[in-house]
Amino acid sequence: MNILLVEDNPTQSKLTSTILQRRGFEVDSAETLEQALKKLARPTFDAILLDLSLPDSDGINTFSRVHAITDIPVVVLSAQDDRDLALQAVRQGAQDYLIKGMLSTDSLIRCLQYSVERNRVENELRRGQERLRIIMDNSYDAFLSMNSDWEITGWNVQAQQTFGWTDKEAIGQSLDLIFPTHLKKQSLRSIEQQFLNNSNWNARTTRELLAIHKDGHDFPVEIGFFRIDAEPKPSYCAFLRDITKRIEYQEELEHLVQERTKSLTQKNEELRQFAKIASHDLQEPLKAVQGFVNLLEETANGNFDKDQKEFLGFIQDGTMRMQQLIKSVLIHSQIGNNSSENYTTDCNLVVEEVMADLAVSIKDTNTQFEVDWLPDINVEHSQMLQLFENLASNAIKYRSAKAPLIHFSAEESGDMWLFSVRDNGIGIDPEYKEKIFDMFSRLHGKTKYPGTGMGLAICKRIVTSHGGNIWVESKSGEGCIFLFTLPAIIAKTNAGAEK
Numbered sequence: 001m002n003i004l005l006v007e008d009n010p011t012q013s014k015l016t017s018t019i020l021q022r023r024g025f026e027v028d029s030a031e032t033l034e035q036a037l038k039k040l041a042r043p044t045f046d047a048i049l050l051d052l053s054l055p056d057s058d059g060i061n062t063f064s065r066v067h068a069i070t071d072i073p074v075v076v077l078s079a080q081d082d083r084d085l086a087l088q089a090v091r092q093g094a095q096d097y098l099i100k101g102m103l104s105t106d107s108l109i110r111c112l113q114y115s116v117e118r119n120r121v122e123n124e125l126r127r128g129q130e131r132l133r134i135i136m137d138n139s140y141d142a143f144l145s146m147n148s149d150w151e152i153t154g155w156n157v158q159a160q161q162t163f164g165w166t167d168k169e170a171i172g173q174s175l176d177l178i179f180p181t182h183l184k185k186q187s188l189r190s191i192e193q194q195f196l197n198n199s200n201w202n203a204r205t206t207r208e209l210l211a212i213h214k215d216g217h218d219f220p221v222e223i224g225f226f227r228i229d230a231e232p233k234p235s236y237c238a239f240l241r242d243i244t245k246r247i248e249y250q251e252e253l254e255h256l257v258q259e260r261t262k263s264l265t266q267k268n269e270e271l272r273q274f275a276k277i278a279s280h281d282l283q284e285p286l287k288a289v290q291g292f293v294n295l296l297e298e299t300a301n302g303n304f305d306k307d308q309k310e311f312l313g314f315i316q317d318g319t320m321r322m323q324q325l326i327k328s329v330l331i332h333s334q335i336g337n338n339s340s341e342n343y344t345t346d347c348n349l350v351v352e353e354v355m356a357d358l359a360v361s362i363k364d365t366n367t368q369f370e371v372d373w374l375p376d377i378n379v380e381h382s383q384m385l386q387l388f389e390n391l392a393s394n395a396i397k398y399r400s401a402k403a404p405l406i407h408f409s410a411e412e413s414g415d416m417w418l419f420s421v422r423d424n425g426i427g428i429d430p431e432y433k434e435k436i437f438d439m440f441s442r443l444h445g446k447t448k449y450p451g452t453g454m455g456l457a458i459c460k461r462i463v464t465s466h467g468g469n470i471w472v473e474s475k476s477g478e479g480c481i482f483l484f485t486l487p488a489i490i491a492k493t494n495a496g497a498e499k
């Protein structure tokens with residue numbers, strides 16, 4: 001350990017340095033304050049033994065001058081047994097106040113060792129506090145600490161910027177300074193209550209409240225409160241953030257979303273109306289064409305030659321196909337228009353109806369059905385019928401050489417039902433498993449498999465308009481499983497209804 005011994009009395013200096021050197025200390029001496037300050041310019045010492053009465057300085061001033069330029073621990077070694085002076089020195093940061101000649105060698109050594117250690121801990125603590133202060137002053141959030149009576153005890157730089165009050169103005173004030181009184185009482189009560197109910201030593205809670213600025217305007221803040229349970233009373237800390245911009249942004253966003261939704265709903269409705277009117281209007285000339293073709297057939301009374309008959313057949317096929325297309329477009333455009341919450345449809349009955357509707361083709365193709373128990377669902381009956389019927393008729397239409405086997409089932413999946421309609425038909429190449437749900441999308445020519453390419457698009461529209469999803473799992477030649485989800489009916493119990 002390196003000691004700087006500041007002592008103007010040569011005998012005393014010799015005595016002390018010999019004692020210390022014998023115990024393995026390195027000792028450097030200074031006889032005046034000026035000499036001492038010069039030596040301290042090179043901070044190679046672990047401790048300073050300082051006599052307060054020097055030729056060029058006397059009393060507490062000697063200590064103050066030394067302490068001002070170094071954080072090396074200082075032990076005062078004085079000839080005067082002066083209690084007041086000793087207290088003054090210790091209050092200002094001296095590690096100890098020793099009186100010459102009243103001290104054993106061991107006590108002096110121990111005192112020096114303890115001083116060095118104590119000083120190291122104090123310096124660490126100081127550095128920690130300084131770091132904390134820097135962090136707090138650079139925080140983007142305002143920080144304030146409060147005592148158990150909610151009086152402000154700490155106030156960082158951001159708090160000053162957020163609320164307009166300096167730390168000097170704020171510290172010691174009640175929270176009224178930044179919260180309108182009525183609100184403060186209400187919210188503090190609820191915060192206190194929450195803390196009371198929470199036995200965690202560092203209970204936390206967050207709130208959005210209205211705060212007031214020094215200039216009188218109020219603004220929304222988000223506050224994170226926490227309690228520090230220290231004896232004898234707890235204290236509170238809070239980080240606050242001005243959320244004016246965030247709230248303005250949220251309101252703007254909400255407004256924008258509302259506007260967009262309104263305009264989209266309007267556009268959707270316009271499109272729906274357009275599709276409805278267009279389909280109706282298209283049907284008129286089509287019916288006229290069909291009517292005149294029939295009239296032509298009747299008037300010709302079988303006098304058409306082979307070619308003419310064939311051409312007439314093409315016209316009839318074309319108009320029929322056009323009629324189917326228009327009908328499908330109309331159905332597609334009308335889905336998603338009505339809220340289905342008021343409907344409860346028993347899917348088991350729907351499947352029975354599908355079998356009745358498809359009775360002829362079922363009989364012709366020897367189709368077998370396997371139907372597991374199916375749930376009730378909040379979807380309009382006609383839409384469920386359309387959905388199941390499109391899938392079932394496709395299963396029959398796209399059959400393989402085997403007699404069709406169609407399996408209906410459903411299982412619960414969270415708050416949805418997962419339905420599946422499985423067949424043993426020709427299957428679908430995985431490459432097309434998404435495309436087939438597009439409007440007018442067909443994988444085969446109309447001669448082999450008649451159709452409009454609208455069936456699955458209608459299925460998709462029914463499912464997605466109820467918040468579900470539809471997809472297919474299949475490999476070419478291995479049949480298909482069409483899977484779709486629909487929301488489960490939420491049981492309306494008394495408790496639920498009260499909520």
Ligand code: ADP
Pocket residue numbers: 390394395398423425426427428436437441442443444450451452453454455456457480
């Ligand atoms: P459409 O049957 O009128 O052509 P869909 O929209 O119902 O129209 O089906 C689209 C296409 O998906 C069909 O053309 C067919 O290629 C394929 N597809 C649909 N269902 C099946 C199925 N069960 N098995 C094999 N292919 C199917």
